[in-house]
Every structure is written in structure tokens, then in C-alpha cells.
Amino acid sequence: MRKKRMFYILMAIFLVLPPFLLTPGVGVAEGVAQTGEYSYKDEVVYATLNPSGEREEVYVVNIFDVVTEGNIIDHGTYSNVKNLTNLAEIEQEKNRITFPASEGKFYYQGDKNNAELPWDISIFYFLNGEKIDPDQLAGKDGDIEIRIQTTANENVNSVFFENYLLQISLNLAPDVFDNIETAGGVVANAGKNKQVTFTVMPEQAGDLSVKADAVDFELQGMDIAAVPQSMSIEAPDMDDMTSEMQTLTDAIKEISNGVGELNNGVSELNTGVVTLRDGSAQYQDGILDINGASSGLVDASVSIDQCLTQMSNSLQENTGEMDLSALKELPEGLMQLAEGLRQTQAGLTELKENYALAYSSLDEAIMAIPDHEITEDEIKALYASGADKEIINQLVDTYKAARTAKGTYAKTKEAFSAVEPTLNQVSGSITEMANSVETMATEITASLENMNVADTIGELQKGLETLSSNYKEFHAGLVGYTDGVAQLSSSYKDVHGGIVDLADGTVELAAGVGELDEGTDTLYQSTKDMPEQIEKEVDQMIAEYDKSDFDRVSFVSAENDKINTVQFVIKTESIEKEEQETTEEQVEEEKGFWDRLIALFKGV
Template sequence: MRRMRKSLLAFVALILFMPSHVMMAATNESKGEGAKLGEISSKDEVVYANLSATGQRQEIYVVNILDVEQAGDVVDYGEYTNIKNLTNLSPIEQNDNEVQLEAIKGKFYYQGNMNEADLPWNISITYLLDGKEMTPQEIAGKEGHVQIQIATTANDEVDQIFFQNYLLQISVPLSEEIYSNITAPNGMLANAGKNKQVTFTVMPEKEEKLVIEADAKGFELEGIDISAVPSSMAIDAPDIDEMMGDMNSLTDAISKVDQGVGELESGVTALNDGVKSMRNGSSAYKDGVQKLASSSGDLVSASKQIEQALETISHSLKNNPEDISLGDLNKLPEGLGQISAGLKETSKGLVTLKENYAKSYDALNKAIESIPEYEISEEEIQELYRSNADQKVLNQLLETYKAARTAKGTYNAVKEAFIAVDTTLKQVSDVLLEMANSLDAMASGIASSLESTDIVKSFVQLQEGISQLSSNYQAFHSGLESYTGGVKKLSNSYGKLDSGMDELSNGTGELATGVNQLHEGTSELKNSTTNLPEEMRKEVDKMISEFDKSDFEPISFVSKENKHVHAVQFVFKTESIKSEEPETVEEMEKEVTGFWNRLLELFK
């Protein structure tokens, strides 16, 4: 029995340590000389890479999966440091980058190591504890606030087709016994047993810096899994018809706003022109009224003298007719004519002032009336704010709208006063003209009387006329005093009205400038949003085209000479970070002898 066991052990040892070329020779002899060429219909490559805890490449090997349609000798390509048959014990030979093998029909697997090859992505993993960067060895077992930063960038040394068409999926397992308060702004958290699984997706052609933060108690980390597969799924265009309708409504609303602001600008411009004209007319009117008021004293004084003269003449004619000199009487018509001429000139000036005022008021009235009556509701205002239009322009629009509404309301409130000025000017002008005509009639009557041949009769008539004129002139003089008093009050009051006109003119000027700038802004907004719906559709199509890789045709990662490549995918895993106590001598000895003990157990 003991001999049998020794024989079996020797046989096992022989099998374990038999040179591989002996096995290959035996297999080659069994092939015979009638070997035939095989045929591969497709090939898959799975690229495995072991990375350090910071993302540096350590080991790369590729599992090649050949779909053999016809059994026989086939050739594959790849620059491997060594190769291994994973399907059977048939030999695999390598000559430079040419791999020769005998494959059975169906799936054939073999492994090729490429430890010096570059991966399509540069992966860098950084660890921070309470804001301080640490190596994996330093952070292992530590406690505090942890930040794990994972940066992915394109490796320019490798064909960019993989970076441009593959998406990365990065999975980080975090034990809930160690980590709490886990956050990952760009990641998705899910439960995976006792772990929290943080998953990130990096789209094709994108370089990302991904961050995980958590509070750690005794920092440890299982290996991070990173896989890369083609983003070959087709992306259907989203239904944006409703959104397009909303955008069309928005552009239509902006166009109407611009049109309304254009009409407002025209109205405000007309208003400003009318107010300017009215301002100029008001200044002329103020100057005329002030001159009239300043000359009122002289006019009243002259009238008083005429009144006293008429009283004296009347008294003298009645009581002392012998003292009357005809030469003095001859001067009276001339004096009355001069007064009449002055009153007529004043009346003429008031007529001119009335005409200018009427033109100014007409321009102002048309400008104010041209301001639209429409009202913008609070709901419509809020809808405009939600439309993402320029907030500054909207604020200017609303301020102008309110100012225009205020100007129109103020004008409507004082409109009757403006109308009354026109009527008053006409009445004053008519009274002055009537007074002048009366004085002309008096002067004409006196002159006619003086030319009469019947001196006695004429004298009697003159005496009666002068008496009546003196009596009437007293009433005229009282009316003149009241008129000049009114003119002084009008002059004093109109100064305030003219100052208001000046402020109104300045205000409408600023309003016109502001509305002009506002119209420029709304026109620019209209022009920039006219094609907004179509631009939005183009952007959606562009975004879809960027991520739709459904037409991607895979190529071999290991060699461009490989044909019929069906799929290539990448699987990476980083080293774990463990906080472990050193092994004891007994544990090390137990590990060394464990294999032989298990082998011997088979024969007991």
C-alpha cells in the first residue's frame, strides 16, 4: 500500500513537472500529416487590465474568443509577450505577431498577455483625507472625511476610435460598515448587499473628473471596477413638437412686444415733438404775458390820466366854458388814437400767441392720444419674465410702459386747463380790440365835433359827449384795472406752469431716448430669437448625432490585421486598499505547506 502511494505521488509529480514541449510533441504526432485550414467567422476580444490603486497599469491580458466555422489550422494576430490555450491542450505557436493554432469547430478561447501595451484611457485615482492628499498606503486604516477623485482622459498614444465610441462605466463598492454620509454628485448610488455601490458613466469623447465624498472609519477599499463597451445603441429623437410650439409662441410674443415697443416709440417721439413745440410756444406766451404785465402799470397810469383829463374837460365845459381852449381839444383825438393803437397791438399779439398755442396744444394732444390704450396684465408680465428674455430689457420695457401710462393719465387730468387757456386768450384779445374800437369811435366823434361850423351847437354836443365819455371812461378804467390785475396774476401763475412745461419737455426727451434704446433692445431680441425653434431642433439633432454610435464598426485592439471583429470590450480592476496586520511566522509556514497537505489528502 505504501509502495502504491509512492508510485502515485511520483506519477503526479511527473505530470506536474513534465516539460510542456514533450506534451506538445505528443500532440503534434497525433495530428498526422492531413491537417486542414480552419475558418473563423467572427472574433471577440475582452481586454483585462489590473491597475494599481492609483490607476497605473500593472498587467494587461486579452481573452480572444474565436467563432470557428470550420475546424482546422487558423491564424490570429497580436503582439503578445506570452499566450495560453484556454480551450484545450492543443499547442499554440507564435511567430512575431502571428498566432497559429489548431481550432475545433465552435468557440475557441485563448489568452495573450500584453503587459507593455497602452490602454485607450488614462485613469488617475487620488485620495484625500480631511483635504490632504495621501497615498493608498498612507490612507489605509485612517479615519476622517475622505474624498476619492477619479479622472479619465484620452490616451493619445492609442487609436482614438475607442475613446470616441466607447462609454466607461465605473463602479466603486463602499462598505456601509466603514463609510457614511456618502455623496457622489455625478454618480448613482445603489444598495448592493452590505455595500453602497457608486456608479459613474462617462460618455464617448468626454473627459471627466468624478468625485466621491464620505466619512470613513478605518479606511479600506475594494478594487474599483471599470468597464468599457461600445455606445452602439441608437438614440431616438425626442418628441419636441410641444416644446417647438412653446418656442414659436415665445418668438411670436417677442415679435409682438417689439412691434408694440415700435409703436410706443413712434407715439413717444410724436409726444416729445409736440411737447417741445408747446414748450417753445409756452416760453413765447410767458414772455408776452410778462411784458404785458410789466406794461400794465403804464397802461393803467395813462388811462388814469385820460380819465382825469376827461373829468377835468367835462367839468370845465360844464362850469367854465370860457376857459376851454380849442387847441387842447384838438390834441384829445390824437391821444385817444394812440391808446387805441396800443390796445390793438396788444390784441394782435394775443391772437398770434393763441395761434401758436393752438398748434402746440394740437401736437401735444395728438402725441398723447397716440399712446396705446392696451393694458399688460400681471400674468402676462410674469410670463415674459419666465421666457428667459433679457431681464434688463424687460425692466426697461415695463418702466417705459408705466411712464407712458402715467403721462397719459396726467394729461387727461389737466386737459381742461389746456383748453381753457385757448378760450381765455381769445376773450382777452376780443375785450382789448373792443376797447380800442371804442376809443377810435370817441376820437372820431370829438374830431367831427371840432370840425363842425356851428361852434355853439357843436360845443353843446361836445360838452354832452365829453360828459358822457368821462362817465363811461370811469367804467372802462375800472375794467382796465381789473384786466391788468388779472394779467399780473396770470403772469405770476403762468411762470409755474411754464416751469412744469420745461420739466415735462425734459421728461419726454428722456422718455424718448429710453424708448429708443428699448426698441433697439427688443429688435435685437427679436432678431436673435426669430430662428430659435429651428436652432433648437438643430441643437437636438447635433446632440443626438454626437451620442448615437449605432453605425460604429469595431476594430481589433491587439492588431489591425485581425478581420471579422465582432466585439471588443475592456474590463479593468484596481488593487484593493487593505489595512492588514503582518502575518505571523506560523501563518506563513502554514500557507507554504498547505498545498502539499491538500494534495496528500487526496490519496488518504
């Protein structure tokens, strides 16, 4: 039917065209084999597809901009060629096309029935979720989905797939389609219709879809255009973004440096606390030893007190009957007593020195713990900052343990401070007592040979009474001292336990902060080049889509040169309901020539 209509149209043109247009090779002198020249050539590839996307017909309109009239040579494999400019004959020999052309535009058509397009296009239709053939879809009602898939055709030069973008348009009549939805497309008004437009970028496969509610389904043919993406893409101004990213990387660097300083501080704190723990353990061992020796010291003091009392009472009761021979042994006993007192004083002196050293280390370590007050709100803000919660937990536990240890020490510091003065006082008293006993022994020794026994014994008895009385006071102080040592030993267990917990916490804290330091440093090393990387990625993305340097080639033959543009115009067949045949006889009225000619063009 189409060929018959074209025949009628051509016949009508022959009837009305002026004679000079019917002359072959118009514009070129007959018999002159002059070679023409053209400045460029355009190719427009027309193709029709069935509703499923299968190829049906392909032809190419070749357009030349002739600058010197004469014979033009083109190349292409066609099943048929047709002059669209004038009635001059076109010679075709295999893939060589020759035609005469005058200056200006020259058009000819070449049919390529078996030619493949650069894209494989597949169109699928679904009715109420079920796949359906398009020839069964006309007139149907329901939920419609149209899915379009485009991929590269490996049998065609890939230059078109790599440099051309596809634009696919569907015109949807409002009396047929409603509630239109699309994935990846744009819906716009096109006259009374809704137009859905999809764009597939170069080197990309398309997976497109449109959904709608349809009543009495019909669909106009889809329009598919393929043109080179020849526009140059300017790089966006990245200064603001890279400046912000640089600010971010600088902030990360500061965080990394701060965490590094924190790691150093925590390491120093951990070293100090571990030293404190070791010193505290030694101090606790010393206090326990002192406390263990206190009972022996008290027992010895009781024995001395009892001995002095007994000696004083014996002298008082047996003044007249005393065997003075035993008196000679008294200086030696007193000297042994003085020696024992001096040994006790030496032990107390060594204890005092060790205690002073341990207490100084303990006080220095406890005082080194920062006295910062961290509120609950500040701790909550730290948790909300996004830092590692496990490390924050370690920090908080260490902070609480440090506060507990420091608080306990503050409560017991007075007892700690009282120990050294007490030791000094006790040591001095023992020294004074030892000196008195030695003096007494010396005087007794010197007086034994020439003395008034009664007077001497009386003085001795009075001296022993005084010594016994003073020693009772010393013994009471010694008992108080040992009780204090016992209480200090018992209380220090809690202090030492807190210090041990603090040390354990700082060890875990040091390990956690070390990991945090490594993590922040890794984060900085990973992000320090981020601004340059972003610019590089943007440049790479722009390069992928910037096809401004695309060298255009011919679609029909690699032998053709001076190619300006190659465009693809593709259309699918419409899906329409079959028209009912009319039973009424059509009576054709008598028409004139021009009416019949116009009717031919209208397809009547």
C-alpha cells in the same frame, strides 16, 4: 506561487482528460494544410492594476467563431500564447499566430506584459484629509476618500477612448465602511455590500470620488469594464418644447412690435410736446410784453380821462369868459385823440389775433395729452414685469408731469378763455369812442362859423361830461383788464415751467423707449431662430454620444479583421491586512486522488 498552482492544475487535467483531447490538432486531419475560415473574432483584454492604478499584467483572450475547420491565422505581438480550447499547438512567428481549429468556438490567450491600455488610470487615497499610500492604509480608521482619475493614453489608438465608456465599481463591506458619499457615482446594494458605480462617457476624462467613514480599512479590488457604446440614441420628441419656444419667440416678437409702436407714439408725443413748449414760450413772451405795456396803456388812459375832465370843468367854469379862438384848435385835438384811440384799437386787434393763435395751439396741445388714469397698483405691476426700471421711471415721471400740466391748465383755462372776449369788448369800445370823438370834431368844425356860443358851449360841455363819465367806466374796465393780464402772466410762468418739464421728460422718454425698442428688437432677432437652434443642439449632442456607426478594430493588431467586439476587463489588487502566521502545526490527513485534485482547484 500562482505558476506552481497552475502547474498542478494542468497536471491534474492531463490525468483525467480522455485520450482524444490530448491529441494535437484534434478535429483537423493530420498532415492536411487546410485553411480555415471564421465569421468573426472577439477580443477580451484582461488587465490587473495595483491599488494606485499602475499596470501590472495584461493578457488577451481571443475568441473565434470558426465556420470552416482548418488553419486560422491571427496577428498580435505576445510574450506567450496559450491554447484554451484543446491541446493543439499554436505556432507563433513574430506577430503571426497560426493554429488549427474545428468548427465552433476557438479560444486562445496571448500575454502582453508590456502593453498599454487606452486609458491612464490613477487612484489616490486620503485618510482624514491627508494623502496616504495604499500599502499603508490597511487596518486604518478614519475618514477615507478614494479619488479616481481617468484620461486618454496618447500612446494607444484613440478609437477606444473616443468610442468606449468606462464603468468602475467598488464593493464596500458594511462592517468597514459607513456614511458613504459619492460625487458622480451611484450607490446600490450588492448582496451584503454597498456597491458604488461610476460611468465615464466616451471622449470624457473622469474625476471621480467616494468618501466614507472606515473602521479597520480593507478594500476589495475595483472592477473596471470598458465596452463600446454601440447603442443608438433616438432623438427625443421636441415638438412640445419647440412649440413652447415658438410661443415664446412669438410673444417676444409681439413685445418688440408693441414697443416699436410705443416708440412711434412716444416720438409723436415728444414732437408735439416740444412744439407745445416752443408755442408756450412764444405765448409767455407775448403775455409778458402785454403785461409790460399795460402800465403805459393805463397811464395813457389816465391822461385821457384827466384831459376830458379838465376840458369839461373848464367849459363849465369859463362859459362867459372863454377865449373862443382856442376852440378852433379843439377839433384838431379831438382828431388826434381819435387817431390815438384807433392806433390803440389796432394794437389790441393784433394782440387779439396773436393771442387767439397762441391760445388755440396751447389748447390743442394740452387736449392732445391722454387723459388716462394709471393707478399705483398698475405702476407697481409695471415695475414687477421685469422691464427696464429706468425707462419705467421716465414713463412715470412723464405721466405725472403731463397730468400736472393738464391739471394746471384746466384750473386756468377760464382765465385764458376770458382774455379774447375782453379784448374784443375793449377793442369795440375804443373803436366806438374813436368814432364818437371824430364825429364830435367834425360837428365842432362845422358849427364854429355859425353858432350860438353859449348854447354850443353848453352842448359841448354836456357832451364832454358824458364822454368823461363814459371814459371813466372804460378806464375802470381797462384797469381790470391789465390786472387780469398781470395775473395771467404771473400764473402762466408755472404753466410754462410744467410744459418745459414735460418736454424734457418726453425727450428722455423718447430716448429711453428708443433704446428699449432697439433692445427688444435685438432680443427678438436673437431668439427668433431658437426652436431650430435647440433642435440643432440636441441633434449635435445625440451625434456626439451615438456610437452606433463605430467601426470596430482589433486592440492587438491592425492586421486583424472581422472584429465583432473588443472588451476590456480591468481589476485592481485588493488592499488587505496581512494575515498573522499560525504557530500550530498543520497535520495533513491522508487524502484520495479526487480530494487532492479538488484541493488543487480550491487552492488548498
